[in-house]
Amino acid sequence: LRVTFSPIHRRDRGITGMIAVLQDVTEQEKLEQSRRQFVANVSHELRTPLTTIKSYAEALAGGALEERELSERFVGVIQSETERMIRLVTDLLHLSRLDSNQAQLRRRQTDILEMLDEVSDRFSFQLRQKSIRATVKVAPGLKSAWLDRDQIDQVLDNLVSNAIKYTLDGGEIELSASAPDPGSVAISVRDTGIGIPKKDLSRIFDRFYRVDKARSRNMGGTGLGLSIAREIVKAHGGTIALESELNEGTKVTFTLPTLKEEEGESA
Numbered sequence: 477l478r479v480t481f482s483p484i485h486r487r488d489r490g491i492t493g494m495i496a497v498l499q500d501v502t503e504q505e506k507l508e509q510s511r512r513q514f515v516a517n518v519s520h521e522l523r524t525p526l527t528t529i530k531s532y533a534e535a536l537a538g539g540a541l542e543e544r545e546l547s548e549r550f551v552g553v554i555q556s557e558t559e560r561m562i563r564l565v566t567d568l569l570h571l572s573r574l575d576s577n578q579a580q581l582r583r584r585q586t587d588i589l590e591m592l593d594e595v596s597d598r599f600s601f602q603l604r605q606k607s608i609r610a611t612v613k614v615a616p617g618l619k620s621a622w623l624d625r626d627q628i629d630q631v632l633d634n635l636v637s638n639a640i641k642y643t644l645d646g647g648e649i650e651l652s653a654s655a656p657d658p659g660s661v662a663i664s665v666r667d668t669g670i671g672i673p674k675k676d677l678s679r680i681f682d683r684f685y686r687v688d689k690a691r692s693r694n695m696g697g698t699g700l701g702l703s704i705a706r707e708i709v710k711a712h713g714g715t716i717a718l719e720s721e722l723n724e725g726t727k728v729t730f731t732l733p734t735l736k737e738e739e740g741e742s743a
């Protein structure tokens with residue numbers, strides 16, 4: 477709440493009164509503050525790889541080029557830091573399109589089992605590398621949903637890649653779908669990974685929020701995966717929630733309406 481006082485002057489009698497204006501600025505200020513925080517985060521996230529690239533390029537220019545092995549290692553770092561920046565910028569563009577509602581959904585009738593099987597196939601290499609077993613379970617009778625396959629694939633990819641990143645070798649991941657009510661589908665990605673401390677749960681969908689910044693960075697994370705997932709689910713008129721137990725595992729569930737709007741209305 478912002479309060480401003482303006483005195484009322486009378487030419488001959490000085491101040492004769494006071495006008496108090498009460499303004500509710502909390503929402504606006506909060507928005508402004510989170511915008512500033514966001515810009516600061518973006519700058520920092522871009523600056524970190526840029527600084528690394530700069531120093532490795534300088535080392536190469538300063539003589540490291542003469543040494544074959546060393547220069548190969550340095551070029552490798554430059555490549556991976558460049559890739560990180562590309563990922564970051566791609567994620568940021570995606571978020572900004574979702575923010576400005578420019579991301580028009582192209583919804584189609586989509587087979588749920590097929591969609592989940594295909595996510596698991598896309599990650600089969602990474603799953604095998606960490607000896608993680610993935611299972612897919614779809615409730616009987618649950619066939620299809622009216623959704624933008626590309627966008628929901630992005631949600632699933634973000635969730636499954638997190639599940640793999642934050643699960644130790646030999647763990648398990650389960651992709652499942654059920655119908656909590658006739659008009660919606662709930663899709664879950666559950667892992668037996670490291671879990672998330674209780675104190676971090678409330679901020680986990682915030683942009684750039686990570687439990688462990690260094691760890692996330694080492695894993696190639698941008699800190700935007702869950703925020704993008706949430707925006708896409710929101711655009712579909714759905715909700716997303718995360719449950720987690722430290723050292724036990726994490727389960728992220730998103731719920732989407734399954735019917736076309738017209739069908740929903742007539743049903």
Ligand code: ADP
Nearest residue numbers: 638639642686687692697698699700701702726
């Ligand atoms: P990141 O790119 O860092 O993975 P996300 O937005 O996808 O960013 O996730 C935010 C943070 O939430 C991660 O840095 C990690 O700390 C935590 N997190 C997300 N998914 C999981 C999971 N399945 N298990 C444990 N921690 C997770």
